[in-house]
Amino acid sequence: MFLTTDRLILRPFEADDLERFAAINADLEVMQFFPAPLTAHETADMVARWADKHRRYGFAFAAVETRHDQQLIGMAGLSQLESDVPIAPCSEIGWRLTPSAWHQGFATEAARAWLDYGFAALDLAEILSYTPKQHIASQRVMQRIGMHHADDLDFDDPTLPEGHPLRPMVVYRLTRATYETMP
Numbered sequence: 226m227f228l229t230t231d232r233l234i235l236r237p238f239e240a241d242d243l244e245r246f247a248a249i250n251a252d253l254e255v256m257q258f259f260p261a262p263l264t265a266h267e268t269a270d271m272v273a274r275w276a277d278k279h280r281r282y283g284f285a286f287a288a289v290e291t292r293h294d295q296q297l298i299g300m301a302g303l304s305q306l307e308s309d310v311p312i313a314p315c316s317e318i319g320w321r322l323t324p325s326a327w328h329q330g331f332a333t334e335a336a337r338a339w340l341d342y343g344f345a346a347l348d349l350a351e352i353l354s355y356t357p358k359q360h361i362a363s364q365r366v367m368q369r370i371g372m373h374h375a376d377d378l379d380f381d382d383p384t385l386p387e388g389h390p391l392r393p394m395v396v397y398r399l400t401r402a403t404y405e406t407m408p
Contacts, residue, residue, distance in 0.1 A: 230338050357382075
């Protein structure tokens with residue numbers, strides 16, 4: 226599946242993307258709100274899991290490249306969250322971009338395209354997103370795309386030890402009914 230926006234191409238990952246995406250996932254600045262940077266092997270495993278989800282559900286996190294020069298700048302998309310966190314199962318939206326792509330509206334632009342696809346083509350009833358409480362920039366993207374903090378769904382990441390600064394998670398929600406009333 227390919228989606229396009231004014232400035233972006235959203236598409237499945239290809240083998241040629243792995244080296245660049247592994248570099249993004251190894252970047253300390255990109256991964257500051259994750260427990261640790263990822264190795265190239267961990268990135269390849271993650272992309273393989275996304276490909277499997279795409280086969281099973283018809284959607285998964287996807288590559289984000291710029292239209293003007295076809296450069297991979299990260300990932301964005303929808304994914305079926307199956308386990309590991311208390312809000313599963315659900316459909317989630319997420320993004321991760323290289324720092325050179327930050328503060329240009331790319332995450333918001335990609336996320337809006339994925340919301341359109343999720344509600345119109347996939348007929349999803351709601352889409353959730355979660356991030357560490359201290360990750361304010363990601364929460365701002367959630368707010369810009371019309372999501373609302375669902376504080377009743379906030380949770381502590383069960384994979385992190387008590388007291389870990391990234392353990393408290395905030396959850397944002399957008400229902401199709403609310404989405405359909407948005408300008």
